Amino acid sequence: MEHVNGEHHVHGEPGVHAERDIHGEEGVTAEQNAHDEQGGHHQAAADWPTAARATVHCLTGCAIGEIVGMAIGTALAWHNAPTMALAIVLAFLFGYSLTLFAVLRAGLDWKSALKVALAADTVSIAVMELVDNGIIAVTPGAMEAELSDGLFWGALALGFLIAFLITTPVNKWMIGRGKGHAVMHEYHH
Secondary structure, eight states: OEEETTEEEBTTBTTOOEEEOTTSOEEEOHHHHTBOTTTTOBOOOOOHHHHHHHHHHHHHHHHHHHHHHHHHHHHTTOOHHHHHHHHHHHHHHHHHHHHHHHHHHTTOOHHHHHHHHHHHHHHHHHHHHHHHHHHHHHSTTTTTOOTTOHHHHHHHHHHHHHHHHHHHHHHHHHHHTTOGGGGGGGGOO
8 A cells, every 4th residue: 555645545556545444444445346457447337227328328329320211211212121221220320429429529539439439339239230120020010111100110119128128238248348338438427
């Protein structure tokens, strides 16, 4: 334990503070216990609220992309396959964009920000798109429904709900291993 600039540091590591336990003895903080063996980066907590927030983040980008893609495909009278392909591409684009702009605002350069966005969102968006589009594809009449049909919106909402329920545990697992949205943890202020 060292005393540096008025702070207690564990093993000389800046930013890792000792705390006194109920007996007044100094010990390692929970912050240090979260320390990652690979270079001292802090891992995000792998709890359900963190995983749910990560999933909502991805779901937002997916929803925007899918709705825009479906609207464009319907307006251009495209068949189901190209409309769904466009919706999936836009879901990834919008999903990555939300993360990209957040980490750019945190001060990263474009190349680094793109790497963070790809690492943070790829698996989450892929699982979400697979589940969501699978639900829409197997819902009778949903693929033929127009944007003005309740069936279209109902199938889309059901797909997003089931995708959220399946993707949240995936995100929790990934965050707990320092992957997925855990790579964004250090850029949140």
